[in-house]
Amino acid sequence: MSTVEGSCDPAFTGVRDLLARTVADGAEIGAAIAVRVGGRMVVDIWGGHTDQDRTAPWVADTLVNVWSTTKTPVAMLAHLLADRGELDLDAPVARYWPEFAAHGKHDLPVHYLLSHRAGLPALREPVQPDDLYDWKLMAERLAGTEPWWEPGTACGYHALTYGWLVGEVIRRVSGSSVGEFLRAEFAGPLGVDFHIGLPDSEHHRVATLVQPPSPDAEARAALYTQLPPVVLATLGNPALTGAAANEPAWRRAEIPAANGHATARGIAALYGVLAGRGTVDGREYLSAAQVERVREGQGPAVDVVLGFGIGGRETETGLGVLLSGADGHYGPNERAMGHDGFGGSFGLADPEADLSIGYAMNLMGAYILDDPRKMAVIDAVYQAL
Numbered sequence: 001m002s003t004v005e006g007s008c009d010p011a012f013t014g015v016r017d018l019l020a021r022t023v024a025d026g027a028e029i030g031a032a033i034a035v036r037v038g039g040r041m042v043v044d045i046w047g048g049h050t051d052q053d054r055t056a057p058w059v060a061d062t063l064v065n066v067w068s069t070t071k072t073p074v075a076m077l078a079h080l081l082a083d084r085g086e087l088d089l090d091a092p093v094a095r096y097w098p099e100f101a102a103h104g105k106h107d108l109p110v111h112y113l114l115s116h117r118a119g120l121p122a123l124r125e126p127v128q129p130d131d132l133y134d135w136k137l138m139a140e141r142l143a144g145t146e147p148w149w150e151p152g153t154a155c156g157y158h159a160l161t162y163g164w165l166v167g168e169v170i171r172r173v174s175g176s177s178v179g180e181f182l183r184a185e186f187a188g189p190l191g192v193d194f195h196i197g198l199p200d201s202e203h204h205r206v207a208t209l210v211q212p213p214s215p216d217a218e219a220r221a222a223l224y225t226q227l228p229p230v231v232l233a234t235l236g237n238p239a240l241t242g243a244a245a246n247e248p249a250w251r252r253a254e255i256p257a258a259n260g261h262a263t264a265r266g267i268a269a270l271y272g273v274l275a276g277r278g279t280v281d282g283r284e285y286l287s288a289a290q291v292e293r294v295r296e297g298q299g300p301a302v303d304v305v306l307g308f309g310i311g312g313r314e315t316e317t318g319l320g321v322l323l324s325g326a327d328g329h330y331g332p333n334e335r336a337m338g339h340d341g342f343g344g345s346f347g348l349a350d351p352e353a354d355l356s357i358g359y360a361m362n363l364m365g366a367y368i369l370d371d372p373r374k375m376a377v378i379d380a381v382y383q384a385l
Contacts, residue, residue: 075320119147267358
């Protein structure tokens with residue numbers, strides 16, 4: 001078995017053994033797992049390597065781009081502003097962002113942004129990869145975009161646009177960028193590594209993401225012919241691979257739907273705020289009532305963007321999270337919540353068990369939801385409780 005470093009409570013030896021096996025058998029290049037129970041870190045382990053050639057070992061402070069695992073911390077900032085009475089999640093977005101009212105969006109409420117019901121999962125005009133680094137440009141384009149469906153009538157994953165939509169509301173209300181606000185309100189006080197907009201001085205700590213082999217061109221073309229325009233635009237405008245996140249420009253930009261850089265420990269700590277019903281080590285970061293609003297179910301639905309990739313199964317979002325539900329996306333508690341990241345990372349919060357999990361890796365898988373490695377980690381953790 002591969003060597004695993006870090007600390008692990010004896011009750012969670014099965015989690016350590018799982019990581020050792022997956023690194024040894026090549027299911028991982030490098031990865032880290034962190035688990036908090038009752039506010040105490042019971043698992044904080046890592047193993048493998050940060051590069052495809054397996055020359056640089058994964059260490060305690062290795063960072064990795066965790067893609068959409070970033071979305072829940074971003075949502076937590078909106079909930080923080082709501083807790084303070086500065087943001088009404090039921091009010092129109094245009095109250096805080098007047099330009100957003102264009103194309104009939106004047107009554108669209110903030111909570112539609114948080115629950116992927118705004119009808120804005122993609123822009124209609126071509127987007128170049130470098131455009132993603134220009135906050136003002138992306139916010140202006142989204143404000144001027146006509147929804148793809150009547151807001152509130154469907155759920156469709158806002159893969160990249162989520163970050164600018166929710167983030168611009170945060171910026172308008174708080175006066176800070178999302179990355180600055182996250183650092184000031186959560187990551188800094190908690191003393192954790194979770195960054196949106198990574199300083200150049202920290203780039204040396206980032207693991208290189210390794211993209212799995214792509215389908216051949218013929219298979220890819222056949223797949224694309226089956227996809228409706230909204231799906232093609234959401235997932236392919238612009239088309240991104242895991243390699244995009246290895247670029248310095250990506251790392252230093254603020255792309256709050258997709259470019260959080262974190263340790264597994266940092267993920268577990270931020271999701272631990274939700275697991276602790278808003279309180280960590282005696283400090284209240286969110287009220288218990290606001291945490292309940294985070295996991296306020298918006299109704300099961302087949303996601304119009306992701307449904308094709310998960311066999312048409314219904315999923316249910318809260319306001320910034322996906323709910324575990326009957327399918328157990330985040331363990332046996334149907335009211336547990338979390339978020340998956342492109343390629344396999346995830347964060348989980350179970351307030352009933354006061355449990356949070358963070359998982360980060362650099363060998364990207366092909367699953368949209370419920371990567372087998374994710375489910376194996378969750379199973380191992382719950383078996384140890």
